[in-house]
Amino acid sequence: MVRRLAVPILIFLLFSCNRWKPIEKPAVVEKESPAIASLKDSGLPCFRCHSYEKFSLDAKGKFSHPKHLGLGVHCNQCHVMIPHKAMELNKDTCNHCHNLTTFTYTNSGMAVTFSHQNHAKKYGCGECHPKLFQMKKGTSEIVMDEMYKGGNCGRCHNGRIAFPAKDCTKCHNMSALKKDFSYPSGDMSPAVFSHQVHTAMFECANCHTGVFKYKKGGSGMKMNDLYQNKFCGKCHDGQSAFAVNECQRCHK
Numbered sequence: 001m002v003r004r005l006a007v008p009i010l011i012f013l014l015f016s017c018n019r020w021k022p023i024e025k026p027a028v029v030e031k032e033s034p035a036i037a038s039l040k041d042s043g044l045p046c047f048r049c050h051s052y053e054k055f056s057l058d059a060k061g062k063f064s065h066p067k068h069l070g071l072g073v074h075c076n077q078c079h080v081m082i083p084h085k086a087m088e089l090n091k092d093t094c095n096h097c098h099n100l101t102t103f104t105y106t107n108s109g110m111a112v113t114f115s116h117q118n119h120a121k122k123y124g125c126g127e128c129h130p131k132l133f134q135m136k137k138g139t140s141e142i143v144m145d146e147m148y149k150g151g152n153c154g155r156c157h158n159g160r161i162a163f164p165a166k167d168c169t170k171c172h173n174m175s176a177l178k179k180d181f182s183y184p185s186g187d188m189s190p191a192v193f194s195h196q197v198h199t200a201m202f203e204c205a206n207c208h209t210g211v212f213k214y215k216k217g218g219s220g221m222k223m224n225d226l227y228q229n230k231f232c233g234k235c236h237d238g239q240s241a242f243a244v245n246e247c248q249r250c251h252k
Helices: 002-020 034-041 065-070 116-122 144-148 195-201 223-227
Strands: 079-082 086-089 102-105 112-115 181-183 191-193
Touching: 102 116, 112 116
Parallel strands: none
Antiparallel strands: 079 086, 102 112, 181 191
């Protein structure tokens, strides 16, 4: 009796196992981005294991890997790579397409000529971009006050690594300040200020920007302020220099 029951039970169990086996869903394969696929097709082995995504930033004013990749430029054209040991930027590569010789900045009263070529010979691009300056000229705000605090150019131009930012003539064309400045007065003749006379005696940092802003008229100077030892009155107190109440010395 037992044997007669055992055979049907075994047959039932064998068929039941196949019937109740969970249905396996096909694996979902995510499509690779064109950038990654292109890099793999280029023959470079790095991105067969390493993710490209962290290099996919395309923000205004910053270096864009995707933009250069879209132009047909691949990693080994800009980088000198030793797998798993080192990857350095070939600094001369940028100059093949970009004219990175000298830039002229005219935002201030005194034009500044900056030699990108001289700096690129000594430093890698990553020393300045994008942590100090955006890649595109004019997208980073460059002000002297920040330089004196160690920002922008002042990161290196601090008197230790390179000449200090207060050595104005190293960068600025000072010829525009050889002429006298004239400040109109309501009830007297204009006050005439000789910038050339003062720069022969003092450094720029003695007056700018602790006493005066760089832009003419930007400090809001009034005669009452001078009598309180502000602006010109800081030195023109009758001891360091003639007193501000000697009107004819300035109002001519």
